[in-house]
Amino acid sequence: MVEGYNGLLTATVFLPAVGALVLLLVVKGDRNVRNFAVLIALADLVLSLLVFGFFDRGAGADRFQFVDRITWIPDVGLNAEFLLTVDGLSAPLVALTGLLGMCAVLASWRIGLRVKEYFIWLLVLQTAVMGVFTSMDLLLFFLFWELELIPMFMLISVWGSGRKEYSAMKFLIFTILGSAFMLVAIVAVFLTADIGTFNMVALLDEPTMLTSAGLLIPLSGLFWLFFVGFAIKLPTWPVHTWLPDAHTDAPTAASVMLAGVLLKMGGYGLLRINVGMFPSQTDRFAWALVTLGVISVLYGAVVTIRQTDLKRLIAFSSISHMGLVLVGIGSVGISQGTLTVTGLNGAAMQLFTHGTVTGLLFLAVGLVYDKTHTRYIPDLGGLAGRMPVVAVAMLIAGLASLGLPGLSGFVSELLVFLGAFQAYAWPTVLAVLGIVLAAGYILWMMERTFFGVRRPQFDDLTDASLVEAAPLVLMVVTIIGVGVWPTLLTDVFESGLNPMVDVLNGVINP
Amino acid sequence: MVTEAVIWAIFLLPLGSFAFAALVVRPFFNRFSLISGLVTIAALGTALGFSIWTLRSVILGHELVFEPIEWLEVGGATIDFGLLIDPLTAVMLIVVTGVSLLVQIYSLGYMKGDPSFSRYYAYMSLFTAAMLGLVLASNIIQLYMFWELVGVSSYLLIGFWHERPTAAAAAKKAFIITRIGDVGFLIAILYLFTQADNFAAVGLNAFHIPDIWEAAQPEAAAGAILGGAVLTWLALGIFAGAAGKSGQFPLHTWLPDAMEGPTPVSALIHAATMVAAGVFLVARFFPVFEHSPDAMTVVALVGAFTAVFAASMGLVMNDIKRVMAYSTVSQLGYMMAALGLGLYAPAIFHLVTHAAFKALLFLGAGSVNHATGTFDMRYMGGLRKVMPITYILVVVAGLSLVGIIPLAGFWSKDEILLGAWTGTGLVDTWVSRVTFSALLAGVIVTAFYTIRMIILTFHGEFRGGIVRELEEKAQTVPARESHHGGVHLAESPWVMVLPMVALGVTAVLLGYLANPQWTEEIGIPRHWIIGFLGDGLSAALGASGHAETLDFSRWMATISTVAALSGIGLAVLIYLRRRDQRADPLSKVKPVHTLLSEKYYMDTLYEDVMVRKGFFKYFAGILDWTDANLVDGIVDRIGWFFQNIGSAIGKLQSGHVQGYATGIAFGVLAIILALLLA
Amino acid sequence: MSFEAFMIVAAILFCIGLYGSLARRNVLAVLMSIELMFNAVNVTLVAMAKYLAPAALQDDISSVLTGQVFAVFIITVAAAEIALGLGIVFAMYRTHDSVDLSEATGLRH
């Protein structure tokens, strides 16, 4: 039973928020603010690793663990609960959030403008994202989902660069629009006569209950309403256009969080809600998901090749890589045989690995920008000689991004392809071409940025300092760790996804 | 008998030296970077010892089957890491560790003083580890992983001098082109996974290589799983990967550019081992290929065509390393063609001998460069006198390449030619004939460019080396390997010469000793390596039919020798006595020369036409424009539209109160009307 | 002199009032027009009280006076409204130096 109050997740989710409050009220002085923020981020990282580490992945373990459950809005029309819990799908993402939160704080060491405010927003953001990954009540989920907007908006529009206000606004409007659709769907689910709950655990346990009579919106409608919300966040072609702008103009830490965890919220939502709650529709529309996924992969990759701004390049590559999540989910559309968890696990893994990889890329680019004050690729070149640490980090991230074995990206891409190929062979082949293109733009970027003849004005560049290098190392270790020992993650993901696959198999082979 | 731990150690030792060099020496003790070289050499030496031990165990017929380690298990996909020890593996282990060891020793001298000495050894160790992992892999995904790792180490090493734009570009090109081939390989893997259920039904694992062999056997229990067109596509997918790595037409263009890397790298990776990985891959899946005549035909014809095609470009190159690069491509074509014809063991035999003499040739080129500072043969000449050891060794290696009896190359090439002529029955006869003709023609061309190279480099008068080259070209770009800087005409240091000598000895002896033709020599049975490899294959399949050896044919030997000698003669005739070696007489046949020196315009086609113009400028450009103006533009337009609609409605707000009242009246009437009509 | 006749005359009066309140510039004219509308409503209400059966007719005969009561209230409120209206008109006159509504368009868009 999903009952009780463990407290660990509450602590994990709200620690950054409490930290932000303390920061606001108590801490004075930029130096103290930084140190305190790091402390909080570190503590939260530890907590999130505890969640991940103590998550029981044994065969007989409960599906949902670390339950924190109390009534939030009593049964007066909207009986919502404060229900935090993790399953195999969310536990790694919680860890990812802790990890990237830590990196984001460290990457913000050089922020000089309105320091306290900055770290407050950053910590609030972390709470929001943690909340999204752990709340199992649709209303609470939505609450956190929306909560994340504000800090990100502020981070972009105050501490960003370029057309920061336009970008921040675009980010905001797109996301709000998406969540608006989601809200309608949430409400409609809740209102369905024999459902009457926001409890996602209940909705996941018996997904077939959604096939029962009395739906206000047809199942397919609900599916697509949710899908739009998540697709915008993911982002999927053609609703991706907020991403390059937001990424490009955001400060480094915000880019890291944006690419590293915020996009993952979209993928997580797709897996948790679209796949978990609407198995029949996922099966029915798998072709559409794959189509969108493949378009995103190829379109994103081709457009990436044209980019001359480092951050914009990575942003477009994110579109391409997140397309793989859709392709992985498309594995549900197998026409014969038994669905295995491979593709879905690949999609989930892709969430994690892309989080680390893109996080690292943005960290490295942030350093490059910090030191050279440009992100325009034709203005750069030959930086490897002056900043080898950054170059190595960038190279490792880039190689992981193009799916090099031994690094995390490979595992997720392989699983996605293995899964999807069984359902849609030719689209998958097209998606595979995406990795060739990935090699193209990553290596082109490396060549033009870090290799080749160094411009004289970059002769005095310094390499990353210890504080700057710390997040890089943290990420590199994660990337290699996952790449070498993926079972660490896949097992956990599998324990979360297997129940869904069982349900899906019931739908596919009735 | 060799233990599992020892075999793992072969792989782990270089990996350890990589970790040591990369994580310890490079960041913390870069001043003592020599340590990393010594550690690497020690590790490789041990690995070589273990490899020999392994080979011995295999020869003695020990049962070397080990339980794999589960790496990843998701859904139906169980990916194991295991060791697949068979004669092919054992031979490859020796080749890789052996050549690698010699090259590392050589590099001590060649790379001396390079600021990135540790990095160099780290990369080299990484490469060796990856290559060994590839060779040892028992699981196709494991193999694919190391396959990619090998690719990335190659990328890193080609781009080792990353300050040089040409090096960085060449590295990128190498990686991307091989990756295009890898897509085929990956798709083959994906296809295998779709059959996982069928494999599992008969207790097999779709990723386990011996299980794949079994599934491909028509007579085997699992015969229904892979067969017919499926098998062909599977084989072609794998071959695509192999073609990328081994530089087979049309994916060969990266290999000559890869010569931008340090010369020892070229020797190890782009001559002896990695490029041969493609051959190894096809050989590894030979039990799959051999049941698809169509796939075999493709492999044979592509190999044969590549053999001649690449060799023809070698005729006109001025850069000594590029000549060798095309030569490598050409020789890889020989091996591929052999495999395509079903000549499994000869192909591997040629791989082995080629590794020895081609590595030696490259090391020789490095040695020459050490003295002259350049790779451009137009600025060499006359080195025979100043570096006699190098000269002798290069001549030996060159003749071995040409296939002059009794050097190593002769014996392996002879096996291939003979086999091609005889045919194996796995492909149509016409394929064998076409292949044979191409390979024979290739011999003539090979002989010509080899001798041309030797003459231009070592004979005649010295033409000034790098100093002159720089003057003439007045180029601002730093010349390659500029740290060797000036010209100091002398024999290379012993640390470079000794490995060359070792390879030279091998290049002389290996051919006959490994495969004695007539009698058992010093304990080595007749046709030992052919039998050894063939038996290994048969044993793996639980069947026979791969161990048959062809007796030495005088006719064939004569024909090939005549062909080789005619090539040599022609080259000697044209080049040996010329005064001015800087203008190539071949350039008089202008159209042909241009075509060849422009590499059949394939780079132009790929890079300028297809990639830069077609893909980048037009396709990606249009898509990028679309994204910015249509997809994103629509979003902005919508925003603009709403804002303007808003302003337009706002304009009704004239400030005129009766206008507002009129609005109310209008509203009332509109509602009445709307409800009446509704 | 039917009920409909009263209704129609009242409606005409109402609509003339509406026209006047929309189309006159002078704020006092507008106020006068509004009074016309109120008067029209009053006529309607009283006519209804006279001719139409009230719902509570059977229970309470005094329900036939409801229309008149309504009219009384309307007259009273109208008086209050005019009083306040004139106050605002004076305020506007002081600030705008005019009682022309077409000139009081400082707040717009």
Add this chain to the structure above:
Amino acid sequence: MLFQDVTFWILSVMAIGGALGVVMVPDLFRAALLLIVVFIAVAGFFILLSAEFLAVVQVLIYVGAIAILIIFAVMLTRDVQRGNLPNRLQLPAAVFAALLLAALVTVAVDTKWEFLPADQQARVDLVQTNSVTTLTGGVLTEQGVTSDEDQAEVQEAGLADLLISDYVLPFEAVSVLLLAALIGALVLVRPSSGTGRD
């Protein structure tokens, strides 16, 4: 009945003509005078409709108070010279007014009104006409209301009674309203001394 019909038509012409005058006549002062004509005509309507008390109230409040106030206002504001000009909204205003008229006439004609039963008409007239007096039993008997119960009922019915019983609340409220409006008007005509800001 003829007299009443004729009166009705005369009053109608007065009311409509006066009303048109109010909204058309350029001279604001004359418009105000015409407004009084309309008010008086409406008072006439009230008498026709058996609402004599209302007629009195109409004359007292509208003519006596409101119209006079307006006339004062007209004279106090200098715009009186500029007159009662139409604005640019004439045409739409006329169109909308006409359309609304059509709707209202349709309502008046097409609705199935529930008319008083004929037998009740006399009693209702009695009650309405005498809404502010208490009729004696004799008068009632004269008018045909004979039974004691009916007499009592009619006697109890009266505007004043209603205003302090059923409608006591709006009655109180309207008194508050008058107070508030007066205070409001008072405040608005206070000497402006830079009291506030925008």
Add this chain to the structure above:
Amino acid sequence: MSVHDFYVLSPYLAMAGAAVFVILLDLVLPKKSLLPYFAFAALAGPFIMSLIQFYDLGGATNLLRGADPFTAEDPSILLSAISVDRFALFFNFLIIGSVALVVLASTDYVRNMERFQGEYFGLILFAATGMMLLAAATELITIYVSLELTTLPMAALTAFLLTRNSSEAGMKFLIIGAISSALMLYGMALVFGFTGSTQLSEISTAIGQASGDTPFGNYALFVGIILMIAGFGFKLSAAPFQMWVPDVYEGGPTPVVGFLSVASKAAAFAVVIRVLFTGFFDVALDWGILIAGIAAASMVIGNLVAISQSNIRRLFGYSTISHAGYILVGVAAGVKSGDGIFKAPEFAAIGPDSVLFYLAAYAAANLTAFLAITMISAKISSDEISDYAGLSTRNPVLAVVLALSLLALIGVPPTGIFIAKLYIFTAAVDSGLIWLAILGVINSAVSAYYYVRIIRVMFTHPATSDEKISGSPAPWLALGVAGAAMVFMGIAPGFVMEAAQEAVKALAI
């Protein structure tokens, strides 16, 4: 009138009395600056009486004696005019609360009005009396009088400043109000004529018997109801009766505008709900469509025009129009077509309670915003959004609170309006108005654009002046209370929601 009747009327009498008290006090009080506090204290009367009535009500629906037809008691004479039930009391509290905050917030604002402070507060309290009555009224005449009792003092207050803008705004408010009243009166007359009564309960009975092909059964009702809705629409500031709103918002005194946007609107919704749900329920399907259309128009027009506004108060004028639209969604969603053969209208599962909750949440959020704007504009003497630049440095707390209230108005959790919107859109989906719900959420998203723009200016643009912005304790207190209520309703909406649900039970008689 019996003692009981006085008791029933006590909150209203107390409120009106408070108004008179304040005005009289103004004449004698030497220290004018204390006046707001007296006005605030005077609110205790209506508040306490409402509270007593609330507890007195217990489980009954109506406090009035004789409301239950089965009791033989002497029925109250007020029965025909008002119904003091939970619905009315809900609005009593809402209105008293808003008045209290507005009074507190006005302490700084009225300082330079010297002699007329008493009248200022008096008029506010008079208007509040009207609003409270409006929420309780069940009879057309009472409704009309109460409506005017709110409108006329508000008009006076709008013109109170006697500046060019203020008087113009007051004049506009008055004229539009009067024309609307006239239209509404004609509508009431038609309804009265057709049904023969002005009491909602009797109107309801009469309508139940009528039937016909035209909308609402017949022409009199058809035009009558539409004209009435037009009149109410003016108070609701719903499209197409909304055009006066931005001008009045721009011209009127800021606290008054805040009051107007919150309390006046709440009262208008109260009466609309009361009339539609108790009087016209039998034709609910017809007005349901009509209200839905008005809701859609209000949301779209309000939001779209708001995008291009540069004056913050004007922007809030459009914002309030859009919120009227959202709230009307809840009204339209209150009914749904029944399952029977005749498709008779039925109460939806969630109906007017969502409206009540929204009103409470909106009151909290919008008052927070207006109180903040009052404090800011008192200092920077401008309502241009561009002059809000750098507010975050000039007074961070104020900036954060204003930002929070703006986010609340978008409907971002965890604020009351999020729950309220959720509630309302839930209701809409439940009643089959999915298109309206989707339109509503899209509009919410669009609205983010202009609200966030203000936040952006406050936080990201550099300040034009270093001068700090400060306020006296009373406005701060008001701001704090309103802000806390705003957040409280988002985090723990249960309390208000239950109250709203209890309140609307009074309607379903």
